[in-house]
Amino acid sequence: MSEKKQMLLGLGFTGAYGANAKAWKSEGVTVTTYPDINADIRYAQLAEKCKFQFLFIGDFPGAIPDDNREVPAMTLEPIITATAILQQTKHIGVASTVHTQWNNPFTLARQFKGIDLMSGGRIAWNAVTGSSPKVAENFGVKLMDSRSRYESHYEFVETVQHLWATWGKDALKADKETGIFADYSQVKPVHISGKYIQAIGALPIPPSPQGQPVIFHSGGSPNSIEFAGRYASVMIGEVWTREQGIATRNALRQVAIDAGRNPDEIKFIAGLMPVVANSKREAIDRHASFMDENIVQQRAFHIGMVLGISLTPEDLERPIAPELLDKVKIGAYSDPRAENVLKVAREGWTLRDIIYHSVIDYHPATLGDAKETADYLTEMFESGAADGFWILPDAYETDFKRFVEEVVPILQERGLFHEDYNGDTLRENLGVPYQYGVDKRLS
Amino acid sequence: MSEKKQMLLGLGFTGAYGANAKAWKSEGVTVTTYPDINADIRYAQLAEKCKFQFLFIGDFPGAIPDDNREVPAMTLEPIITATAILQQTKHIGVASTVHTQWNNPFTLARQFKGIDLMSGGRIAWNAVTGSSPKVAENFGVKLMDSRSRYESHYEFVETVQHLWATWGKDALKADKETGIFADYSQVKPVHISGKYIQAIGALPIPPSPQGQPVIFHSGGSPNSIEFAGRYASVMIGEVWTREQGIATRNALRQVAIDAGRNPDEIKFIAGLMPVVANSKREAIDRHASFMDENIVQQRAFHIGMVLGISLTPEDLERPIAPELLDKVKIGAYSDPRAENVLKVAREGWTLRDIIYHSVIDYHPATLGDAKETADYLTEMFESGAADGFWILPDAYETDFKRFVEEVVPILQERGLFHEDYNGDTLRENLGVPYQYGVDKRLS
Known part of the structure; x- marks a missing residue:
């Protein structure tokens, strides 16, 4: 022990x-x-x-x-x-x-x-x-x-x-x-x-x-x-x-x-x-299987608000452009989830996959x-x-x-x-x- | 069936x-x-x-x-x-x-x-x-x-x-x-x-x-x-x-x-x-073992009130005299327990044993x-x-x-x-x- x-x-x-x-x-x-x-x-x-x-x-x-x-x-x-x-x-x-x-x-x-x-x-x-x-x-x-x-x-x-x-x-x-x-x-x-x-x-x-x-x-x-x-x-x-x-x-x-x-x-x-799986991709897909498309679409807007940039469901299938992410400023009174959103976004995932990371949710998720x-x-x-x-x-x-x-x-x-x-x-x-x-x- | x-x-x-x-x-x-x-x-x-x-x-x-x-x-x-x-x-x-x-x-x-x-x-x-x-x-x-x-x-x-x-x-x-x-x-x-x-x-x-x-x-x-x-x-x-x-x-x-x-x-x-026992006497004694003497004494008075006659703890060790019981009148508005008290008393038990029959209690008892x-x-x-x-x-x-x-x-x-x-x-x-x-x- x-x-x-x-x-x-x-x-x-x-x-x-x-x-x-x-x-x-x-x-x-x-x-x-x-x-x-x-x-x-x-x-x-x-x-x-x-x-x-x-x-x-x-x-x-x-x-x-x-x-x-x-x-x-x-x-x-x-x-x-x-x-x-x-x-x-x-x-x-x-x-x-x-x-x-x-x-x-x-x-x-x-x-x-x-x-x-x-x-x-x-x-x-x-x-x-x-x-x-x-x-x-x-x-x-x-x-x-x-x-x-x-x-x-x-x-x-x-x-x-x-x-x-x-x-x-x-x-x-x-x-x-x-x-x-x-x-x-x-x-x-x-x-x-x-x-x-x-x-x-x-x-x-x-x-x-x-x-x-x-x-x-x-x-x-x-x-x-x-x-x-x-x-x-x-x-x-x-x-x-x-x-x-x-x-x-x-x-x-x-x-x-x-x-x-x-x-x-x-x-x-x-x-x-x-979310424990054999790989990160498998974990993301599993977590995604519990998430409705209408939730995904709402969260596309929500992530835009948290980061102070404009995002819509049309952006779902591509990563957020690095030059947009570079402009994001996270202040002391911002959404506590913002830092985590930014971290995951910087890894280059599509907006859809960022959402599947549960960056906007009740609690943070670990996937992998x-x-x-x-x-x-x-x-x-x-x-x-x-x-x-x-x-x-x-x-x-x-x-x-x-x-x-x-x-x-x-x-x-x-x-x-x-x-x-x-x-x-x-x-x-x-x-x-x-x-x-x-x-x-x-x- | x-x-x-x-x-x-x-x-x-x-x-x-x-x-x-x-x-x-x-x-x-x-x-x-x-x-x-x-x-x-x-x-x-x-x-x-x-x-x-x-x-x-x-x-x-x-x-x-x-x-x-x-x-x-x-x-x-x-x-x-x-x-x-x-x-x-x-x-x-x-x-x-x-x-x-x-x-x-x-x-x-x-x-x-x-x-x-x-x-x-x-x-x-x-x-x-x-x-x-x-x-x-x-x-x-x-x-x-x-x-x-x-x-x-x-x-x-x-x-x-x-x-x-x-x-x-x-x-x-x-x-x-x-x-x-x-x-x-x-x-x-x-x-x-x-x-x-x-x-x-x-x-x-x-x-x-x-x-x-x-x-x-x-x-x-x-x-x-x-x-x-x-x-x-x-x-x-x-x-x-x-x-x-x-x-x-x-x-x-x-x-x-x-x-x-x-x-x-x-x-x-x-x-x-x-109260299930091998005999009525055994049942009475068993039930009595759970009953405090101060409860017994209170109930001596209580039975007197229910029957409309005077009884005290001094009467505990003897039956209630039949001529007293003959005078008891049970009216429509009397204590619902009165009839049962009278029935048990007429069997000739001492006042103590009448009380042990639970004639004054939350519910009637069967003893025997x-x-x-x-x-x-x-x-x-x-x-x-x-x-x-x-x-x-x-x-x-x-x-x-x-x-x-x-x-x-x-x-x-x-x-x-x-x-x-x-x-x-x-x-x-x-x-x-x-x-x-x-x-x-x-x-």
Whole structure:
């Protein structure tokens, strides 16, 4: 075993069958029902087999695609999917997204703590506010402005953490000789009367082996970084360049330091869409097979906007002229994807192939053989752009399998990824400390 | 197989380890953690082994006992416990309680429909308003009066049923040849703007094999009967006498008829605490071992009140004098338990043993050999006092095992209880029809 610092790896569960909304068409996928929990469990078990620390379950409640060819992004319900997966796995952790703008802290605290206990300490809550007015309508909620959302988010998260600690650490006795089940004087109700949140009561659930669920936070705004640096153990991000990763990670760590935390207690996780094939050409073609022509045409315009030059679908089949690329200026406030667009364009690909590189997408993609992806992860990790990565393969059945079988062994050979789980709980496997209640350093 | 009408059987999950708050002390129970999902799963599998149609998960969120010897009544979280149990069973259904006064219809609709699909159509929602001001405080909710609670309950339940049907029955295509995943023009959002409930949106989840979750309703008030007769497939009740059972079941069926339903579509389920032993004396002693002396003393006074005579703990060790019993008048508005109290008292038991008969409790008890319990169930069922029973054994590990091994075979020999599951879904096993959306006969 290497003594080097180890990277964390998670699998992104943002859709059924794969990160791509057309993954259902992939070979090996048989849609007999939908959503298919047995498929989800199979993918989770594959991630566990190669020792991923976590699954990350995103959530877009009630989102209906415009396109009949796509699977809804809401393929999973975070609470029940996490429970089912944790029943059918032994080591991997699950981070589930539940929004604070349309849920109740008592219900949330109870469900997550219950799952944490059931699973032996393997659940995390991805604590986000929710920011879509359309999603809010499902719940009959009118979305507040960003400032108020974060204000109420802090109240909500603190209430949840207080509720998690209402059962005294040593209250459970279960002593058949004395007949005492629990010392209920050690169960202390909360009395929360906030601007947004009210709650009077206690959760009669003892601590799990990791104390309480881990807090994740996905986002990228200054509000996000401020929240995650103070309250989260893991921040799930979107990173387009090494410099952007380093800057975000450092900002996050600085917030933690300012709050009195050890900055190593907050892990910054960057997204990656890896396409592993026998060659770059094969990877590009495979990735292209999931991309619609109308998306390609939209992105032709989009790339023009990002670079500040004029491009249309008529330019798709030829490279962008070098003299045009030479004129491109990437300023401090430009699209974070611009640098990557320019880098790929300079390699001389046609505009179509540039688009197939996913330079305009949710996350950067690596396309090529396993070493291509392993090298990207190694460089980003070793340069301090991330503490780990969440992997978003087009289709789990095929693309994720190749990542598992080909990329993970390279990372392990390089001593950058553990060969087995070191701990029993998600906290131990993430390298973040036991916690019970609100972090006292924050109050 | 008999052609006789068959009774339904369910196991009451209202506490950990058993219906009695001291079941944790029973032989065979090892409390290593609490709540212990593995114990819950073991009990559910036992109920499935003997072909019970359902488990009924009650809920008292955040209830902390006053007595250090008792397990909290909130041992389970209905959504996650149901999910875990359904992952580890194949046939039995689970009815989970979630209150409408402090939950959101979209979240509830989504979680239940998701579980229904995951489990192949084996979930039911016990749709109750919630009536405890103390529980409401956990959720920061101020409880409305009974009339408003039911008004909002109807809105909530109808919204949930509308949401369940937003995905058109035939919208899922998953046709790899045409590339069409779903015909989203068949997904119709709801636009609910009620007095209490607002929701605009759709649930992108296809029907389960039973269409949508079954609706249960537990209660006994006229409001309860009115709601259950219209909207529920199963009503979970408390029945102290044959006559009371017949009257309640008929009232329920009449509501169904008035609403245009076939009355056989609503099943009335009575509670029973069966204590199976080798003799009545042994059963009484076993049941007594779970009952505290302070409870016994309180119930001495309580029995006096119910009978309209004066009794104190000093009377515990002797029978109630026959001349006192002769004076007792049981009127139409008396405690429903009075008739049973009088019946047991007339058998000549000491007041202590009368109390050990659980004549003052949540449900009637049968104490004695297996035939004693089987006879009670047979008589109640054949007289039309119930369509089935939910069983509340003191301790699952011991008392439920005896029920399974000794009582169930007698009922099967009598042709009153099925020898195997007849259908794949909970609806089929309950004998209630497929449903998708709000019952059109009600609108």
